[in-house]
Amino acid sequence: MADYRRNFVSGGCYFFTVNLADRRQHLLSDHINDLRAACREVRSIRPFTIDAMVVLPDHLHAIWTLPDGDANFATRWRRIKSIVSLAVVSGEPISPSRAARGERGIWQRRFWEHTIRDERDYERHVEYIHYNPVKHGYVTRVRDWPYSSFHRFVKQGIYPDDWGGDHADAAGDFGERSES
Numbered sequence: 001m002a003d004y005r006r007n008f009v010s011g012g013c014y015f016f017t018v019n020l021a022d023r024r025q026h027l028l029s030d031h032i033n034d035l036r037a038a039c040r041e042v043r044s045i046r047p048f049t050i051d052a053m054v055v056l057p058d059h060l061h062a063i064w065t066l067p068d069g070d071a072n073f074a075t076r077w078r079r080i081k082s083i084v085s086l087a088v089v090s091g092e093p094i095s096p097s098r099a100a101r102g103e104r105g106i107w108q109r110r111f112w113e114h115t116i117r118d119e120r121d122y123e124r125h126v127e128y129i130h131y132n133p134v135k136h137g138y139v140t141r142v143r144d145w146p147y148s149s150f151h152r153f154v155k156q157g158i159y160p161d162d163w164g165g166d167h168a169d170a171a172g173d174f175g176e177r178s179e180s
Helices: 032-045 074-088 094-102 119-135 150-155
Strands: 013-019 049-055 058-063 114-116
Touching: 013 074, 013 119, 032 049, 032 074, 049 119, 058 119, 119 150
Parallel strands: none
Antiparallel strands: 013 058, 013 114, 049 058
16 A cells, blocks of 8 residues: 555645545435534534535535644544444444444545645635536536535625536546446
8 A cells, every 4th residue: 555645734725535435325415414513513623614515425525724733634534424423323334344443334444635735726626626516417507416615605706606507418427436
C-alpha cells in the first residue's frame, strides 16, 4: 500500500469525498437527518465551516474551512462517521478485519481530501459539488437535488436558480468505478 500523507494546513480549506463501504446502499440520503445532527454535534465541539456540501445516497462531497490554529479534519470525520453509524440499524455485512477492530461496515475506512489552493480551485470544487447529483443521474437539474448547499448559494445570490441548466441526457459513466 502506498504511504499516503495528508496535507494538514492550520486553518486550511479542504475538499472531501467520503464514501459508504457498500456503494449500492442509500444510507446517506435515507439517514440525512442523522448526518445533519452528527455534523451539528461535531461542529459544536470542534468548530469548522461547511462552505459547500452535497449528500448523495452512497457518498458525499464537502468543502470545509477549519479555524486558525487547527488542522485536525480527521478527528471531525471520524466522529461524524461514528455518530451516524450509531444511528443506523446494524445488520450490514462486516469483514473479519472490521469485526476484529469492533468496527461497523457502513463507511469506507478512509476518505479523500484535497487542500484548496486558491480561489479558482475553490470555485471549481464548489461547482463540482453542486453538479454532482446531475453527473450521477439522480436529477436533470441541479436545483432538484434537495441535499445540497446549492440552495443556500441561490438564497445568497451567488448562483441563479437555473445554474447548471437542464441536462436530461447527463446520466452516464463519468469515470466512476463500476459495481462489479
